[in-house]
Amino acid sequence: MNPVNVSGRAARLIEVAAEQQLECLIVSDRSNIRWLTGFTGSAGTLVISGDHLMFVTDGRYTNQAEQQMSAAGVEQFEIVTRRSVAEQRAEISARIAGCRTGVESSVIAHDEWSVYASAANVVSSDSLVRQMRRHKDSWELDRIRRAANIASDTLEELSDMLIPGVSERDIRDELEYRMRRAGADGPSYETIVATGSVNAASPHARPTTRTLEDGDLVVIDVGALIDGYHSDMTRSFVVGEPSAEQERWFDLVLASQSAGLERIEPGVSATAVDAACRTVFEEAGCSDLFTHGTGHGVGLDIHEEPFIGSTSASILAEGDVVTVEPGLYRVGTGGIRIEDLVVVTATGFENLTSLSKDSPCPQLLRTI
């Protein structure tokens, strides 16, 4: 399996920083560090001064950082190992002393910010790396695609579990176990299995011991993780025969999701995609039942730029990987959400989610 190659990323970041008159950068966000260096550990701070990369960590991670940064093709770097957080911050302060320094002010705790603010002219540079991370290269897309396929295949394989007597937790447990057995490093996030007229009405419900009953709506939101990259998908089902209302909701959500997907191409605003989804519900008089955002970027974080909602300022660009996931929810009925993960291409998009979504009946999945 070819390893991640990060070469060139730090150099591009340094160019962008220079355009903003930043002499130094402190990168604290774990996903940003991983994207720039290949380092996967849980402790350490990357300091960029001029074109020099210094990674400050504790003794647990010295060898790992050395190995991973070399293997990932980081051009030149220095590892500084200090035992305590206070010593690490002192090293960083010495390096940035007197410089105009960009710091991730929405990530870094106030205590740590205060230390650097007494050594340098610190300013917020929150979005620099995050914006660069939007564009996925082929290595990243390969990971996301594999993660998406594992989630799709596993959910298809388990669709015959959607029968009366099986609990939400039963389904969650099998999904997460079998995704790992299929090669995932783990679930991409806490798998949602929300069933029935109450639980399925909550978009972010956690699996409970509730068991499926005939006629239930079932919302399953599941993803896999490969080399730090996430996938994200949702399918909704009916146990047994759908009622007329369930059929109508299903058709509406599918139409809404299709309308959103149809808008996806470079240069289109995130608000236009959001509006396309909402308009279908508005015309049906049920837009108040769509209670969350339409989508979000996916990569090293499960929620990242660009976000797709009514107040988003983002314009879609080639290489963005985003979800489109409208839904309808009402206590008493339950909920339906349909979510695909797509990558924006030069001319439109490629859908990374292979599992059929044309029927609310789980038994029909296998025939497609």
Next chain:
Amino acid sequence: MNPVNVSGRAARLIEVAAEQQLECLIVSDRSNIRWLTGFTGSAGTLVISGDHLMFVTDGRYTNQAEQQMSAAGVEQFEIVTRRSVAEQRAEISARIAGCRTGVESSVIAHDEWSVYASAANVVSSDSLVRQMRRHKDSWELDRIRRAANIASDTLEELSDMLIPGVSERDIRDELEYRMRRAGADGPSYETIVATGSVNAASPHARPTTRTLEDGDLVVIDVGALIDGYHSDMTRSFVVGEPSAEQERWFDLVLASQSAGLERIEPGVSATAVDAACRTVFEEAGCSDLFTHGTGHGVGLDIHEEPFIGSTSASILAEGDVVTVEPGLYRVGTGGIRIEDLVVVTATGFENLTSLSKDSPCPQLLRTI
């Protein structure tokens, strides 16, 4: 299953805050919020002004907060729902305006701190709730005990997997799956299964596809989660017959761990426990192979107060739940760590980890 009862906790916090001349408190840490209110969601901020509790969250969590805070016995509270983070912060700023306000400065991002600092006289009150959380009540101990039992029983059940050809990931997958099937909400943290002369030499290794070989050392660090409460344990094994060196290491680590446990009682300093463990290794001339801290508190967080290490300032008190987990690590040999979870009692401690630790041979576990 009786629900959590948090009544009285906020009142005690308000007393402590008043002693420190704090008129308001902003609680941002998720575990602190859960401990004070019973709320388990992922977004929201608790604001205490005088004896008034205001919980500020977004629309996804209004009903959940209302239900959970009522069920948990929060005496009096107000839920304020605002859609955007900016609107939520504005509400909080209005509430604390002009007050001397304690903020969790090691938790809260600098951006958020800045908003409150322009509205009030904000000071750091990081440790207030964390220190109160040290003392576990009987409801909390019941959860931790059940989590510890599930992890112990599952590891015992799987000890016959420790044979050549099985991979680290195979063992991890089965452990986490079966803990859930036994009633855990999930694993307590990323399960460690570290094997052989290289992987087992890293105290915090992640499971790989490496398969067990005859003569391997195997370090398994696993815990379960129940109602937000964690357990934590480590056992070390040899595949096949232990070598003389492996036997010696095992005996040393067991002696070190026993020496640490023997010191545990109210009033003893964390450094004394740490020193008891280290002295065994020093006398054997191998203290340089013990490369991490001796232990930590466990509760709603897997790592919390009190920490047990050479620079810890904590004094153990009744109700503390802590790990004692010395180990030896060297590339070429591998590693051995033995970790129990104990609760400090009025006269000493109770060991919450039931699984035998007297033999490095997995096949002997079942006979004890």
